[in-house]
């Protein structure tokens with residue numbers, strides 16, 4: 001397929017690379033020229049703007065870091081909406097159901113179909129093509145883009161209602177955000193009491209406490225204290241805020257989600273939006289007066 005791809009960051013770059021490797025013809029754009037250049041070296045064509053991408057391709061994918069970026073790229077001046085050839089805009093970003101519906105409505109005025117397609121599974125999943133790809137939009141258009149989306153992961157059709165895949169994604173990321181905090185509190189409790197955090201993680205992963213933080217994030221980025229998992233704190237906080245908004249708009253009051261939301265606001269305030277989200281343990285450590293892990297994965301009490 002001829003595919004346009006806008007936003008070549010932590011997620012977009014490996015997804016675009018897989019599409020090239022699978023034989024698709026890619027036209028790419030990113031405000032960071034160096035990111036596009038690397039894909040051109042792998043066989044993609046460079047475009048000069050989102051409109052330029054949409055002038056050349058019927059299907060345009062995007063993986064962007066904020067709601068505003070998705071709105072501007074899709075519907076702003078020089079955006080996909082002005083493209084001559086484009087038929088479908090597939091947003092792989094997490095923007096929440098309200099923004100997805102807004103973009104869907106604006107694009108529909110120009111007969112461009114918006115397909116929601118948020119993904120889960122992190123940078124590793126994007127590299128291996130094992131993401132969970134949640135799709136909502138008109139069924140026929142979702143089918144039409146399946147050959148491309150199947151290259152980046154397992155495709156789940158969520159529904160035709162605009163934004164429903166975003167609701168699915170927010171439910172997933174609320175759980176991921178919660179697991180990161182709950183695992184941090186559990187391990188800090190153990191370390192404060194004198195337990196070895198490496199042993200704790202092994203036990204949790206062999207037991208009923210197993211979750212994606214204990215399985216992936218702690219061994220890879222927390223215990224070695226590399227804090228380099230590849231997902232920014234700012235993006236995690238965006239998703240947690242979106243999940244809370246979604247719950248409120250449905251008239252729900254969610255006690256766990258509100259506690260999780262409050263703690264992530266402390267993390268972004270103390271550690272900054274650019275930090276990797278695995279730093280979530282640091283404010284919890286500071287409050288407890290311990291540090292988890294280290295070069296040998298052995299705990300050290302302050």
Ligand code: NAD
Pocket residue numbers: 006007008009010011012029030031032035063064065066069072073092093094095119120121122123230231232235
């Ligand atoms: P990122 O910040 O690494 O990449 C975003 C890219 O978009 C950058 O290369 C940036 O230069 C580019 N960009 C920004 N504004 C642009 C514009 N106006 N026009 C063109 N390019 C523009 O972010 P990411 O981690 O790749 O995340 C992208 C999306 O995927 C987010 O919605 C995020 O929530 C979601 N997501 C991320 C992960 C993860 O593990 N990183 C996992 C699942 C979903």
